[in-house]
Amino acid sequence: MSTFLLEIVTPEHVVFSEQVSSLSVRGIEGELGILPGHIPFVTPLQVAPITIRMEGKTLAVAVHGGFVEVQGNKVIVLAESAEMPQEIDIDRALAARERAERRLNAGARDRIDHRRAELSLQRAITRINVSSRSKE
Template sequence: MSTFLLEIVTPERLIFSEQVNSLVVRGVEGELGILPGHVPFVTPLQIAPVSIKTDGKELKIAVAGGFVEVRKEKVVILAESAELASEIDVIRAKAALERAETRLTSSGNRDQYDHRRAEIALQKAMNRLKVSGNL
C-alpha cells in the first residue's frame, strides 16, 4: 500500500513526522479524507481529532485549529496546538471542561467575546478527552 509523509507541527515543536497510509481531518467545510496522490490544497482546520492510519493501525491526535496543506509529496498540518493521546492530562482536561461548562451556563452579563472564549475552551477540552478515550 502506498504512503505519504505526514508532518504535524505546532509553534513549540514537531509533534509527528512519519509515512502514513491515510489521514482524516475536519476542515471548516467538513471532514476530509486524504490518501496518497490527493490533489494539492490548503484549508483551515476546526478543533477536532485527526485520525491517522498506518499499516492497519489507527492513531488519533487532538488538534486545536490551524491549517492543513496537502502537497504532492507530503501533507503538513500547522496546528495552534496538538497532542498525542498519550500526552493528554485527562484530569486537567476534565477540569477545563467543567470550567468551560460553568462559564457558559452562569447567568452573568458576559460579552460575546467571553462567551466565544468559553465555547472554544469547551471544544478543546472535549477534543482532548475524545482523543484520550475518556469522553
C-alpha cells in the same frame, strides 16, 4: 501499500513525522479524508481530533486549530497546538470541560467571553475524545 509523509507541526516543535496511509481532518467545511495522491490544497482546521491510519493501526491526535496543506506526497498540519494521546492529562481536560460548561451555562458577560468559553469547551472535548480513543 501507498503512503505519504505526514508532518504535524506547532510553533514549538514537530509533533509527528511519519509515513501514513490515510488522514482524516475536520476543516471549516466538514470532514476531509486524505489518501496518497490527493490533489493539492490548503484549508483551515477546526478544533477537533485528526485520525491517522498507518501500518494497520489508527492513531488520534488532538489538534487545536491551524491549517492543513496537501502537496504531492506530503501533508503538513500547521497547528496552533497539537497533543498526542499519551501527552493528555485526562483529569485536567475533564476539569476544563466542567469550567467551560459552567461559564456557558452562567451566560458569558459578552461575546468575547462566550467565544473563549466555547473554544475552551471544544479543546477539552477534543482532548477527552483523543485520550479515550487511545485506550480502546
